[in-house]
Amino acid sequence: MDDAPIRDQPLLTWTNVALAFSFVAFDAVLSSVYRLGISSSLISAAFRCTIQLTVMALVLESIFKTKNPYGVAGLALLLTLLGTLEIVANKCKRRHKYIFFSTFIAMFCAIVPVSVIGTRFGMSVVPFWTPESFIPVVGMLSGNSISAIVVSIDYVLKEFVENRDKIEVYLAFGASRLEACRPIAKQALRIALTPMISQMSVIGMISIPGAMTGSILGGASVQQAARLQMVLMFMISSVVVLSSIVATGFALMIVVDQEHRIRMDRIDSSKFIVWRYREQLFRKLGEVGSRVVDWIRDPLGKRGQIRLDGEQE
Missing domain, CATH: 1.10.287 (Helix Hairpins)
Structure with a gap:
């Protein structure tokens, strides 16, 4: 069969x-x-x-x-950059200084080694950069790491904004920034990793995941599709954990400096700079449009009516 x-x-x-x-x-x-x-x-x-x-x-x-390896590497880098931009620009409600660079490093350091090792040895693909296998894996790892990084960073920054006093008490009594921030980091990572753990615990029993479904629809045997899904889930869990830990560590080190001081000036709660410029542009365009409409309507408006009344007299 x-x-x-x-x-x-x-x-x-x-x-x-x-x-x-x-x-x-x-x-x-x-x-x-x-x-x-x-x-x-x-x-x-x-x-x-x-x-x-x-x-x-x-x-x-x-x-x-x-089948150009440089094209594959470039696209993998592009996917990581776009994932970083999505986190910084659209997902995070609050941002800290250097968030783009720290998030990119967190994703890059997690995705690249896991995707290379997992594709070559976990999926037995030779060479590992075969586009049909490597690029979908990188995209899958990048997409799954976004949610965990966003949750962890948002929780960390929220705690500093809303519960700054608790952290300052620890620091005032001589605790290092590592000791003062450890409870925040632990809770942030628990919240960020809970969806991934829950998904992995019910996969196969309650839900049939996308990679397995795609393999079956593509004609692969059910056993091969199930093993492929196992490999991918273990790769995803590894990337989610690694990227979340690195991103959380960067956030804590940036908000609490080397002198063990909380730097609230490094937390930004406003909209991303691109969206602020977009709103300003739309506002200016709206003002220009309203002026153009007023100028078009003016001949039929008050000044035009005044001229007509003056000519009749």
């Missing part, structure tokens, strides 16, 4: 995508009816998903054809 030929996969068109999008549209309508306030977020996220996957498909198709 294992030697049965792989069945042909159905050809999906944009019509299939539009039909699937109707599910999201239905959820957006329900959100509007019940005034949940997430309809615009659902629609914008769906459009982002469509655009990003379309662009990624075009990029991957060219890299799969060329």
